[in-house]
Amino acid sequence: MANSPELRERNLGLVLTEICRPAAPGAPAPARSQIARRTGLHKTTVSQLADELLAAGLIVELPPLAAARSGRPTLPLAPNPGRLAALGLEINVEYLGLKAIDLTGAVLAERHDAADQRGSDPARTLARLADLARDVVARLARRGTPVVGVGLALPGLTTTAGDRLALLNAPNLGWRDLDLRPFEARLGRPLKLDNEANFAARAELRLAGPDPAERSFVYLSAEAGIGGGLVSDDVLTAGLHGWAGEVGHVMIDPDGPVCACGARGCLETYAGRRAIARTVGLPASARPEAVLAAVAADPAAAKRFDDVVAALATGLAGVLNLLDITQVVLGGDYAVLAPVLAEPLRSALQRRTLAARWGGAEVTVRPARVATTPAALGAAWAVLDQVLANPAAYF
Numbered sequence: 288m289a290n291s292p293e294l295r296e297r298n299l300g301l302v303l304t305e306i307c308r309p310a311a312p313g314a315p316a317p318a319r320s321q322i323a324r325r326t327g328l329h330k331t332t333v334s335q336l337a338d339e340l341l342a343a344g345l346i347v348e349l350p351p352l353a354a355a356r357s358g359r360p361t362l363p364l365a366p367n368p369g370r371l372a373a374l375g376l377e378i379n380v381e382y383l384g385l386k387a388i389d390l391t392g393a394v395l396a397e398r399h400d401a402a403d404q405r406g407s408d409p410a411r412t413l414a415r416l417a418d419l420a421r422d423v424v425a426r427l428a429r430r431g432t433p434v435v436g437v438g439l440a441l442p443g444l445t446t447t448a449g450d451r452l453a454l455l456n457a458p459n460l461g462w463r464d465l466d467l468r469p470f471e472a473r474l475g476r477p478l479k480l481d482n483e484a485n486f487a488a489r490a491e492l493r494l495a496g497p498d499p500a501e502r503s504f505v506y507l508s509a510e511a512g513i514g515g516g517l518v519s520d521d522v523l524t525a526g527l528h529g530w531a532g533e534v535g536h537v538m539i540d541p542d543g544p545v546c547a548c549g550a551r552g553c554l555e556t557y558a559g560r561r562a563i564a565r566t567v568g569l570p571a572s573a574r575p576e577a578v579l580a581a582v583a584a585d586p587a588a589a590k591r592f593d594d595v596v597a598a599l600a601t602g603l604a605g606v607l608n609l610l611d612i613t614q615v616v617l618g619g620d621y622a623v624l625a626p627v628l629a630e631p632l633r634s635a636l637q638r639r640t641l642a643a644r645w646g647g648a649e650v651t652v653r654p655a656r657v658a659t660t661p662a663a664l665g666a667a668w669a670v671l672d673q674v675l676a677n678p679a680a681y682f
């Protein structure tokens with residue numbers, strides 16, 4: 288058992304994960320002894336596994352930092368740039384996004400094609416996205432970097448139950464019941480599918496510091512609708528159907544307006560893009576930049592914006608207390624609105640959160656660190672996480 292292939296695969300994954308973990312600013316890459324300490328594996332075992340990863344080309348040895356006391360230099364280990372890549376794709380209501388990254392996290396290719404996808408023909412959009420993807424895959428292949436998998440982020444409910452790979456409903460695109468197996472076949476690579484907010488939350492987690500309070504958060508992705516991703520103790524919570532984190536459909540008022548999901552009084556009907564614009568006295572089609580300008584300049588608009596903050600605080604206070612987390616990350620429109628949204632929302636949550644009232648914790652509300660195509664980046668990381676979990680499959 289101790290030497291079973293499963294255990295070896297798992298330990299290879301542990302060692303590669305440590306080597307690929309983003310280092311704190313200024314911190315050196317880890318050497319074998321540090322990896323042994325962090326993983327709890329024996330130093331000899333770590334050395335053997337590191338040699339296998341070196342032989343497979345997944346990692347490289349960096350120049351020695353300083354000679355150890357025994358006289359033998361300690362060689363820091365790092366992921367091998369360009370050895371393999373993952374592709375993240377994103378279909379957004381307003382653009383098509385693409386990011387390709389390697390195990391160092393370096394972005395090898397990216398695209399952001401502005402295009403209104405509302406009411407678009409899914410077949411045409413997917414064909415266009417497949418063309419973009421195949422072009423990047425071919426270019427990377429010429430550089431000797433194989434793309435091992437593709438992640439696709441969609442602004443709606445997706446399912447991977449059984450052997451399905453499908454979008455159930457994306458009301459803001461006007462897409463329903465879309466089988467994505469043909470798209471996967473067209474790409475010729477395994478496709479990982481998820482909601483855009485879940486993938487964006489994954490990208491944000493990758494950049495979180497070591498403080499446990501930073502590694503638990505609710506990620507809000509606001510555009511036409513409000514998407515959400517829950518990260519609790521370093522883990523993106525999926526739920527039974529992969530739909531955990533749908534903060535936009537938390538009920539604010541059972542008699543409120545009808546939501547795109549069919550229920551009444553969801554948070555989205557108070558704090559989605561159109562609702563916010565109308566609340567502050569702008570046309571429903573107004574963009575968040577215009578809302579920000581109005582709220583910053585016009586005291587009457589600022590007063591009306593308080594209703595948006597109150598609805599968000601009501602919905603989020605429940606989430607923070609339920610999960611015992613203290614951090615809210617603002618993505619999409621909310622990142623644009625952060626100058627007028629973050630502080631009043633933080634202040635309201637500080638008063639309503641148990642961890643703040645009784646645990647001395649500070650609630651944090653901040654804009655997302657990944658500003659462009661965050662879901663495409665998270666989708667690519669979701670693919671690389673599979674490499675980290677079982678590197679031997681990619682030898």
Ligand SMILES: [Zn+2]
Nearest residue numbers: 536546548553
């Ligand atoms: Zn709803």
